[in-house]
Amino acid sequence: MSKNWKSTLQMDPLPALLAWQDPALTWFVQRDLLEAPIGSSEALWDLPEPGRLVGKQQANGSWHYPGKTDHPASKANYDLLETYRTLRILVEMYAFQRSQPALASAVEYIFTCQSDEGDLRGILGNQYMPYYHGAILELLVKAGYADDPRTHKGLQWLLKMRQADGGWIIPAQLVPASRKTDPLWEGAPVLPERSRPHAHLATGMILRAFAAHPGYRRMPEIITAGVRLKERFFQADKYNDRKAPSYWLKFQFPFWWPSLLTALDSLSGLGFTRHDPDIARGLAWFAEHQSPDGLWETGYGSGRNAERMRRWVGLAVCRVFIKFFG
Numbered sequence: 001m002s003k004n005w006k007s008t009l010q011m012d013p014l015p016a017l018l019a020w021q022d023p024a025l026t027w028f029v030q031r032d033l034l035e036a037p038i039g040s041s042e043a044l045w046d047l048p049e050p051g052r053l054v055g056k057q058q059a060n061g062s063w064h065y066p067g068k069t070d071h072p073a074s075k076a077n078y079d080l081l082e083t084y085r086t087l088r089i090l091v092e093m094y095a096f097q098r099s100q101p102a103l104a105s106a107v108e109y110i111f112t113c114q115s116d117e118g119d120l121r122g123i124l125g126n127q128y129m130p131y132y133h134g135a136i137l138e139l140l141v142k143a144g145y146a147d148d149p150r151t152h153k154g155l156q157w158l159l160k161m162r163q164a165d166g167g168w169i170i171p172a173q174l175v176p177a178s179r180k181t182d183p184l185w186e187g188a189p190v191l192p193e194r195s196r197p198h199a200h201l202a203t204g205m206i207l208r209a210f211a212a213h214p215g216y217r218r219m220p221e222i223i224t225a226g227v228r229l230k231e232r233f234f235q236a237d238k239y240n241d242r243k244a245p246s247y248w249l250k251f252q253f254p255f256w257w258p259s260l261l262t263a264l265d266s267l268s269g270l271g272f273t274r275h276d277p278d279i280a281r282g283l284a285w286f287a288e289h290q291s292p293d294g295l296w297e298t299g300y301g302s303g304r305n306a307e308r309m310r311r312w313v314g315l316a317v318c319r320v321f322i323k324f325f326g
Helices: 014-019 023-033 048-055 078-094 101-112 130-145 149-160 182-186 200-212 220-230 245-249 260-269 277-288 304-325
Strands: none
Touching: 014 023, 014 304, 023 078, 023 304, 048 078, 078 101, 078 130, 101 130, 130 149, 130 200, 149 200, 200 220, 200 260, 220 260, 220 277, 260 277, 260 304, 277 304
């Protein structure tokens, strides 16, 4: 493995990553950053956190949303949201694959939420949710469901939902707040206005599914969407949800909302290179904003959980640099 990726940074992040006592993090650091010999990922499945999460799985394969929903749709399916939240952890931090029974059961539940059109539906009532749809499909592709016909049906639906500029929107975003009542959420899905500019909230989450899939990531339509996303770096979104430019610099792992980190990760899979001016600007930001320990601030508070997230975010940043410089 080339060491050029570390030479582009001011400090080596590896000591801070290796010093953190987390066997799952160490496993991924050894595999992805050091290319060191590692055991099977199945050893991660028996760690305490995935065991605790699997123990909470419901008989139908979902996880129950534990709090009070804050969505105005009275029939919103927040169990689907909680299932997505949980699978992020199991797939991205513990390498769950379709051979793991709990994951296979969860995927079957998710596909019960797939409409005849091909989209996953429920978190926004009966309205289209292309951003969550894309983010969920990313996890399914990574877990071994890339060739499942239901996955292909979901990706094909996303291709049909693109805006004229090549990105995506969340159609319900265009509905005035006064109309966001149960008749809307339970009624026929609002169609996208194709002439409107894309929302990078939607485009960023959706591209992660295509970037993960070897059969779709180099399609011309997906490359065009990647161009639309990188053109927006550090700018405000065109719609109200997570609109401020500051959201580009709020980092989570496992990924949820789009950020500069998630965008660079996706764009590396689409074939963009470090020589692209927008990509270069994004990489330069990370190179110039390391903390004294070599990691990066996430923008999500302090405490042990925040420090843990800093390590996983650090791993994700290093992976991006390897993809562009390795």
